[in-house]
Amino acid sequence: MKVEMEDIDDSTICDSVSSLVEGCRLPVHMKGTHDWPLAEIISIKDMQGSKYYYVHYVDFNKRLDEWVTEESLDTRKVHFPRKDTCTGTGVSTPKKLLIGSGNNGTISRPSSPILNNAELVNGNAVLAAALQKRMNRKRKGPSLESEDSQDGVVPPAGPRQSGSMVSHHDDVVTRMKNIEMIELGMHRIKPWYFAPYPQEMVHLPCIYICEFCLKYRKNRKCLERHLVKCNLRHPPGNEIYRKDTISFFEIDGRKNKVYAQNLCLLAKLFLDHKTLYYDTDPFLFYVMTVFDHRGFHIVGYFSKEKESTEDYNVACILTLPPFQRKGYGKLLIEFSYELSKFEGKTGSPEKPLSDLGLLSYRSYWAQTILEILLSIKPVGENEKPQITINEICELTSIKKEDVISTLQNLNLINYYKGQYIITLSKEIIQAHYKQENRKTRIDSKCLHWTPKDWGKRAKW
Ligand code: ACO
Numbered sequence: 001m002k003v004e005m006e007d008i009d010d011s012t013i014c015d016s017v018s019s020l021v022e023g024c025r026l027p028v029h030m031k032g033t034h035d036w037p038l039a040e041i042i043s044i045k046d047m048q049g050s051k052y053y054y055v056h057y058v059d060f061n062k063r064l065d066e067w068v069t070e071e072s073l074d075t076r077k078v079h080f081p082r083k084d085t086c087t088g089t090g091v092s093t094p095k096k097l098l099i100g101s102g103n104n105g106t107i108s109r110p111s112s113p114i115l116n117n118a119e120l121v122n123g124n125a126v127l128a129a130a131l132q133k134r135m136n137r138k139r140k141g142p143s144l145e146s147e148d149s150q151d152g153v154v155p156p157a158g159p160r161q162s163g164s165m166v167s168h169h170d171d172v173v174t175r176m177k178n179i180e181m182i183e184l185g186m187h188r189i190k191p192w193y194f195a196p197y198p199q200e201m202v203h204l205p206c207i208y209i210c211e212f213c214l215k216y217r218k219n220r221k222c223l224e225r226h227l228v229k230c231n232l233r234h235p236p237g238n239e240i241y242r243k244d245t246i247s248f249f250e251i252d253g254r255k256n257k258v259y260a261q262n263l264c265l266l267a268k269l270f271l272d273h274k275t276l277y278y279d280t281d282p283f284l285f286y287v288m289t290v291f292d293h294r295g296f297h298i299v300g301y302f303s304k305e306k307e308s309t310e311d312y313n314v315a316c317i318l319t320l321p322p323f324q325r326k327g328y329g330k331l332l333i334e335f336s337y338e339l340s341k342f343e344g345k346t347g348s349p350e351k352p353l354s355d356l357g358l359l360s361y362r363s364y365w366a367q368t369i370l371e372i373l374l375s376i377k378p379v380g381e382n383e384k385p386q387i388t389i390n391e392i393c394e395l396t397s398i399k400k401e402d403v404i405s406t407l408q409n410l411n412l413i414n415y416y417k418g419q420y421i422i423t424l425s426k427e428i429i430q431a432h433y434k435q436e437n438r439k440t441r442i443d444s445k446c447l448h449w450t451p452k453d454w455g456k457r458a459k460w
């Protein structure tokens, strides 16, 4: 349950941490800064006589949530939650289940192919039963898999749960980071959000993930044993693009289910706002890699519905943190539009976008549209260059709404003497050319891909 500020009793002077409970809001020292923003206590734990508080900074993204000790709490001004409301949870909780029959009995489509937090934690019984079922199936099957070769996938938990079944407790669990650290190839990465890895993986100092098949192990020894047997040096599926060291692999969520599910699980560590889903069948995954003498190393990916009724050309998109802010995000986005161009369609990313997703898309759209505007030539000598919104859409495969919102955001559209005109200021043009030196671009000549008409197929 969400606690709004108006639900909270007046702030109280409380000089003792002992009266603090989950749901209290107070200024907390944010690690690595000099700031004391307002934060909400999500959870409290006692370890060897010391208390630890898991806090969410109210006006900040959840990836900054952290465990702090009492020295970080300013107990002079505490807002206590009202007694008649559930404690905690003033933060935006993960989107409730969009899958399955809700209270009104309607079935809604998954919005993206990621495992569902709430669904998974929603009653460990469901999870345990599903895991047990899978283990039984494995034991029965002809599998030669050893302890080292669990495929690391949490199976579908049977019938979908309705949103109303998500209890407050589950909410708190899925709102807290549960994985300390992952090791992926040469990188150690601190997760940003909860991901429904199996219970035995949770709260280990580190999870070791094979960077090629994405299976996960409890410790380095287990991973080493796995690596002896794992022959993959690139993602499964077809390599549909290669230029210099950059490649893209297309993976069918139905044909490579284990890989797809492990990718979703990994991605969930850095994606918070998406509904999670077990069934990867309706999705394709485009994994971007960088090549070196050891193989094709995953840098990021995006997923895409095989058929989207809403013209989505991306469901989830991620650049792994060690590679962020180097232009790979825009390269992934550019690739997604290149696919749409090959399909002869316009497309748009699935909503909602995350804060970083919005930044990246806005920047990509602005850059791409400005490039077009600056390249058009006037028809006659004394004419002004002309282009229609539809032509921009056709040239870029960016959906009309996104073209219009970009032009509006950049403040480029004016209504003048009965028609819309676009005025490009010097500043805009200069800013654009400064950005232009984005070195790596998608080269459509290097894309070897024919779109499939999934609608025509009897089955994915
Ligand atoms: N702070 C400020 N600006 C940022 C940040 C940041 N932390 N990260 C990226 N940007 C800006 C960059 O400055 C750049 O803009 P510019 O070219 O105008 O300077 C733009 O965003 C894109 O930068 P890239 O380096 O190309 O993108 P990156 O490789 O960092 O990937 C992405 C962007 C994919 C959104 C990444 O941040 C990520 O994986 N985040 C976690 C998952 C996520 O939120 N995904 C999007 C969800 S929405 C959806 O799935 C449809």
Ligand code: ZN
Pocket: 210, 211, 212, 213, 214, 215, 226, 227, 230, 231, 232
């Ligand atoms: Zn492997």
